[in-house]
Amino acid sequence: MTVGVQPSPIRVVVAKAGLDGHDRGAKVVARALRDAGMEVIYTGVHQTPEQVVETALQEDVDAVGLSILSGAHNHLFPRIAELMKQKGLKDVLLFGGGIIPDADLPFLKERGVDRIFPPGATFDEITTYLREAVGRRRH
Amino acid sequence: MVENDDPAAAPVLRTTYTRAGKARTIGITGPPGSGKSTLVAALVAAYRRAGERVAVVAVDPSSPFTGGAILGDRIRLRDQFLDEGLFIRSMATRGQTGGLARATGRMAAVLDAVGYGVVLVETVGVGQEEVDVVRLVDTVCLVTVPGLGDDIQAIKAGIIEIADVLVVNKSDRPGADEAARDLRYMLSLGASRTGWTPPIVRTTATTGEGVERLVKEIDAHRTWSRESGEHDRRRLGAARSEVETLLRDELVRRLGDRRGAALDALVAKVASRETDPYSAVEQLLGVSDRSG
Ligand SMILES: Nc1nc2c(ncn2[C@@H]2O[C@H](COP(=O)(O)OP(=O)(O)OP(=O)(O)O)[C@@H](O)[C@H]2O)c(=O)[nH]1
Numbered sequence: 001m002t003v004g005v006q007p008s009p010i011r012v013v014v015a016k017a018g019l020d021g022h023d024r025g026a027k028v029v030a031r032a033l034r035d036a037g038m039e040v041i042y043t044g045v046h047q048t049p050e051q052v053v054e055t056a057l058q059e060d061v062d063a064v065g066l067s068i069l070s071g072a073h074n075h076l077f078p079r080i081a082e083l084m085k086q087k088g089l090k091d092v093l094l095f096g097g098g099i100i101p102d103a104d105l106p107f108l109k110e111r112g113v114d115r116i117f118p119p120g121a122t123f124d125e126i127t128t129y130l131r132e133a134v135g136r137r138r139h
Numbered sequence: 140m141v142e143n144d145d146p147a148a149a150p151v152l153r154t155t156y157t158r159a160g161k162a163r164t165i166g167i168t169g170p171p172g173s174g175k176s177t178l179v180a181a182l183v184a185a186y187r188r189a190g191e192r193v194a195v196v197a198v199d200p201s202s203p204f205t206g207g208a209i210l211g212d213r214i215r216l217r218d219q220f221l222d223e224g225l226f227i228r229s230m231a232t233r234g235q236t237g238g239l240a241r242a243t244g245r246m247a248a249v250l251d252a253v254g255y256g257v258v259l260v261e262t263v264g265v266g267q268e269e270v271d272v273v274r275l276v277d278t279v280c281l282v283t284v285p286g287l288g289d290d291i292q293a294i295k296a297g298i299i300e301i302a303d304v305l306v307v308n309k310s311d312r313p314g315a316d317e318a319a320r321d322l323r324y325m326l327s328l329g330a331s332r333t334g335w336t337p338p339i340v341r342t343t344a345t346t347g348e349g350v351e352r353l354v355k356e357i358d359a360h361r362t363w364s365r366e367s368g369e370h371d372r373r374r375l376g377a378a379r380s381e382v383e384t385l386l387r388d389e390l391v392r393r394l395g396d397r398r399g400a401a402l403d404a405l406v407a408k409v410a411s412r413e414t415d416p417y418s419a420v421e422q423l424l425g426v427s428d429r430s431g
């Protein structure tokens with residue numbers, strides 16, 4: 001019989017960490033990912049790194065996307081990456097977006113952030129990236 | 140894994156299933172925006188105060204177009220996020236009939252087996268899928284709100300028959316008395332099949348008012364259900380549908396493995412109207428009952 005096993009939808013946590021309370025960008029990304037067929041767990045604003053990682057763990061996700069506008073990226077990303085490692089989420093992708101100076105990118109990459117999208121990134125770029133990167137990790 | 144109907148989940152379920160069955164499973168269902176998530180958060184707080192470990196399975200509808208979903212129910216439970224006695228899992232409906240109910244049932248069984256004493260399942264009470272989901276729990280709470288007016292008729296169909304406890308939430312709003320009266324009237328129309336008359340509880344989920352009473356009524360239903368045999372009947376029904384579904388899947392899979400080519404050929408013949416589906420099935424099963 002030719003009933004193919006359907007791959008399960010990609011599950012992503014979209015989180016807004018740090019002090020700034022603007023989540024329009026994060027919400028728009030969440031909606032775009034949903035429209036691309038993904039299951040998005042949207043956390044709301046003011047998440048601590050512990051909360052973000054606990055959510056990723058309980059929700060059994062493929063990726064964690066973090067939106068940071070507050071300038072605290074050099075603190076929040078490494079902290080989340082570290083907690084993810086501690087909790088055994090080594091196959092979970094960490095990516096992000098927001099206003100982040102180019103000069104900080106190598107540091108973040110080295111600390112375990114897979115990819116940072118600049119403010120002008122298109123939804124297509126983000127969904128294509130997730131499909132490819134998650135596809136690679138699931139194998 | 141468990142929610143994907145993944146064969147890899149089978150070993151997990153084999154070992155956990157027989158250890159499950161201790162938790163109270165409670166369904167919270169009702170129309171969109173009626174305050175289900177807020178009520179779940181209030182119930183979580185109440186059960187946590189009583190020392191129970193609590194798991195929440197929140198089911199959100201998927202987009203019918205893309206299959207994607209935004210699962211937002213964690214937000215209302217945020218204050219309790221890092222409480223070790225609380226586990227929250229969101230699920231999307233994913234559009235396959237029966238699939239969601241199975242996945243939810245299995246998730247609940249796993250959470251039950253690993254020691255969560257209370258498992259709360261939130262669904263939007265609109266479709267058959269959701270009705271199937273809440274059938275799996277011990278006690279179903281149907282959440283309504285004042286001012287639904289004739290719309291209450293719409294939720295009544297199908298779902299009111301499976302409600303064990305009726306909740307009028309947002310009782311801080313005008314019309315709570317009428318809403319309760321309408322529900323009571325509707326209940327009086329249908330004879331109870333089981334001997335249980337669902338109590339009507341008024342709550343204000345945002346302040347927690349009425350939640351203690353709701354917990355008591357849920358307990359009362361559970362006690363009645365155990366004593367009357369209804370509990371066993373429900374578990375039997377759920378077990379039967381679980382076993383039958385697995386059996387069906389397994390039969391189709393084995394047949395496909397052994398006689399895949401024959402199956403494909405017959406399906407093509409059915410499509411082109413050379414034969415009919417009944418004869419195709421008989422042929423595949425090797426029973427030709429045409430001889431009578
Ligand atoms: N006035 C009042 N508002 C309430 C009450 N309970 C919930 N709400 C509000 O009603 C709105 C919807 O509440 P939710 O808990 O998200 O409702 P829901 O049924 O889970 O919604 P969906 O999951 O989207 O179907 C929120 O703004 C709540 O704050 C209540 O008892 N009184």
Ligand SMILES: [Mg+2]
Pocket residue numbers: 175176177212261
């Ligand atoms: Mg809700």
